[in-house]
Amino acid sequence: MNIIIEFIYLIAAILFIIGINQLSKVKTAPRGNRLSAVAMLLAVIATIVKIQLDNTSSINWVYIITGIVTGGLIGVVLSKKIKMTAIPQLVAIFNGLGGGASVLVALSYLLFNGVTISLDMITVVLSIIIGTVTFTGSMVAFAKLQGLIKSQPILFKGRNILNVLLFIVVISLGVRAIIICQNISTAIIILLIMMGVAFILGILLVTPIGGADMPIVIALLNSYSGLAASMAGFMLGNLLLIISGALVGASGIILTKIMCKAMNRSLVNVLFGGFGQTKEDKKEKSEYINIKQASPEEVASILDAARSIIIVPGYGMAVAQAQNAVHDIMTTLEQRGIKVEFAIHPVAGRMPGHMNILLAEADVPYEKLKELELINSQFKQTDVAIVIGANDVVNPAAKDDKSSPIYGMPILNVYEAKTVIVIKRSLSPGFAGIKNELFEKNNTLMLFGDAKEMLLKLNQELNEL
Amino acid sequence: MIELFYLLVVFILSIFVGYEIIIKVPPTLHTPLMSGTNAISGIIIIGALTSLAYTANTLVNIIGLFALIFATINVIGGFMVTDRMLQMFVRKKEK
Numbered sequence: 001m002n003i004i005i006e007f008i009y010l011i012a013a014i015l016f017i018i019g020i021n022q023l024s025k026v027k028t029a030p031r032g033n034r035l036s037a038v039a040m041l042l043a044v045i046a047t048i049v050k051i052q053l054d055n056t057s058s059i060n061w062v063y064i065i066t067g068i069v070t071g072g073l074i075g076v077v078l079s080k081k082i083k084m085t086a087i088p089q090l091v092a093i094f095n096g097l098g099g100g101a102s103v104l105v106a107l108s109y110l111l112f113n114g115v116t117i118s119l120d121m122i123t124v125v126l127s128i129i130i131g132t133v134t135f136t137g138s139m140v141a142f143a144k145l146q147g148l149i150k151s152q153p154i155l156f157k158g159r160n161i162l163n164v165l166l167f168i169v170v171i172s173l174g175v176r177a178i179i180i181c182q183n184i185s186t187a188i189i190i191l192l193i194m195m196g197v198a199f200i201l202g203i204l205l206v207t208p209i210g211g212a213d214m215p216i217v218i219a220l221l222n223s224y225s226g227l228a229a230s231m232a233g234f235m236l237g238n239l240l241l242i243i244s245g246a247l248v249g250a251s252g253i254i255l256t257k258i259m260c261k262a263m264n265r266s267l268v269n270v271l272f273g274g275f276g277q278t279k280e281d282k283k284e285k286s287e288y289i290n291i292k293q294a295s296p297e298e299v300a301s302i303l304d305a306a307r308s309i310i311i312v313p314g315y316g317m318a319v320a321q322a323q324n325a326v327h328d329i330m331t332t333l334e335q336r337g338i339k340v341e342f343a344i345h346p347v348a349g350r351m352p353g354h355m356n357i358l359l360a361e362a363d364v365p366y367e368k369l370k371e372l373e374l375i376n377s378q379f380k381q382t383d384v385a386i387v388i389g390a391n392d393v394v395n396p397a398a399k400d401d402k403s404s405p406i407y408g409m410p411i412l413n414v415y416e417a418k419t420v421i422v423i424k425r426s427l428s429p430g431f432a433g434i435k436n437e438l439f440e441k442n443n444t445l446m447l448f449g450d451a452k453e454m455l456l457k458l459n460q461e462l463n464e465l
Numbered sequence: 466m467i468e469l470f471y472l473l474v475v476f477i478l479s480i481f482v483g484y485e486i487i488i489k490v491p492p493t494l495h496t497p498l499m500s501g502t503n504a505i506s507g508i509i510i511i512g513a514l515t516s517l518a519y520t521a522n523t524l525v526n527i528i529g530l531f532a533l534i535f536a537t538i539n540v541i542g543g544f545m546v547t548d549r550m551l552q553m554f555v556r557k558k559e560k
Contacts, residue, residue, distance in 0.1 A: 023501055033501050033547045054519075071535065075542030094542060101535035108528040241511065242475055245508065246477075251498060353499070356493045360554050366493050
């Protein structure tokens with residue numbers, strides 16, 4: 001019978017791989033996701049059958065049913081109620097819960113089985129460390145994204161040294177537990193202390209990371225949650241856990257890499273660099289001189305005269321919940337025969353693909369969303385570029401100011417458009433805390449105000465023209 | 466020892482498989498990719514189920530119960546929210 005269960009696990013693993021593979025095309029993606037869900041269901045059913053067959057006396061069905069019903073209800077409610085603008089937070093929570101579950105599985109395995117073989121203990125230790133860091137790191141990321149704690153990097157002197165020290169403590173305790181695992185009660189105490197230190201380490205690793213670096217952190221935590229599941233798989237000798245966890249781990253690694261590349265920063269720099277430290281010295285430079293402000297009426301007539309327009313959304317669009325207003329103005333402009341496209345910077349927003357998902361929610365066809373590499377050459381032939389709540393990703397300083405902290409980061413070349421309209425609340429700096437030379441360019445017009453409100457006004461003006 | 470080594474082989478090969486299939490996912494789908502794979506990492510649910518099955522020890526069971534709740538939220542919530550997102554993309558296709 002066990003071989004049949006293992007065989008079903010194999011099928012589930014294959015379905016996960018096919019499912020993820022289908023996520024690479026919009027057309028097949030919904031099917032791919034459902035296929036993965038079916039695989040999960042198969043795996044759960046097979047496991048329930050397996051534990052039923054293995055053992056009939058002590059299965060606590062009350063716990064199993066309570067757990068699945070409670071978790072299921074919470075999951076359904078969360079996924080139905082959540083607003084698309086809050087998806088980064090939700091993903092952070094889910095990551096954290098996955099990591100947390102791995103830790104708890106490791107703990108219960110440890111308490112029940114009383115691991116006494118060093119090799120086994122290694123897997124328990126790794127599950128606990130990775131899972132705990134994922135859990136607390138994700139919770140901090142959630143709190144930052146939700147605005148419960150400020151999203152600016154929280155920096156203090158010596159934090160890197162402290163983190164390295166804590167890391168060494170965690171590893172030493174882990175090694176100690178592995179060595180003395182014959183003495184299980186002492187080993188458990190050591191592991192609990194190790195967990196406590198890892199708990200703090202997870203918090204400290206994410207607090208210094210600021211809002212705009214969140215896409216990298218979320219991707220990284222995603223990777224960790226997979227690795228934590230893999231480690232639990234080593235512990236339980238379960239191939240399905242190992243394979244699935246590795247797939248997720250790989251996905252997180254790739255996204256992390258893409259995000260780092262899009263910011264021209266190394267992962268080490270993101271994790272330990274504490275972006276925005278240079279804020280203080282840069283302050284005197286952030287006085288703007290040549291700012292031209294425009295009214296919605298003026299902007300509307302400029303748009304009306306344009307033939308091609310590229311819209312550049314940023315995190316500000318998400319904050320203002322302006323995606324539907326963006327869609328409406330796109331429709332109005334297209335009705336006038338104006339070509340409208342969207343330029344999406346890879347790190348716009350707070351998670352990979354954040355802008356795409358918001359615009360998809362607002363019914364903007366995904367074919368209109370162009371990646372940086374594809375659209376950058378088109379700004380030259382574009383009449384108007386509208387920047388909505390984006391800042392650092394359109395800052396020309398990344399190209400020509402070697403002293404700028406964002407120097408070298410690939411940006412959208414909006415300044416090459418004939419006219420640039422920047423919709424922004426004020427001249428306050430973006431996440432990097434630096435001045436944006438784009439605002440001073442001769443072809444730039446500033447439209448100050450809330451993104452949603454301004455777009456609604458623009459749309460109204462356009463319709464009156 | 467040798468068994469652990471085999472597990473390690475599977476682990477490493479799986480990372481390579483994952484890398485090859487995921488590198489093809491376009492940026493438009495990065496968010497659903499993340500939440501979808503995140504739901505898959507909820508596979509720890511089978512570990513949670515297993516941990517509830519073989520003991521009547523209350524402490525172990527309560528730890529297992531929380532593991533199961535966490536993992537179920539991760540799985541159900543993750544797949545459902547990913548489906549919701551992907552439907553938004555498809556909806557446009559039909560119009």
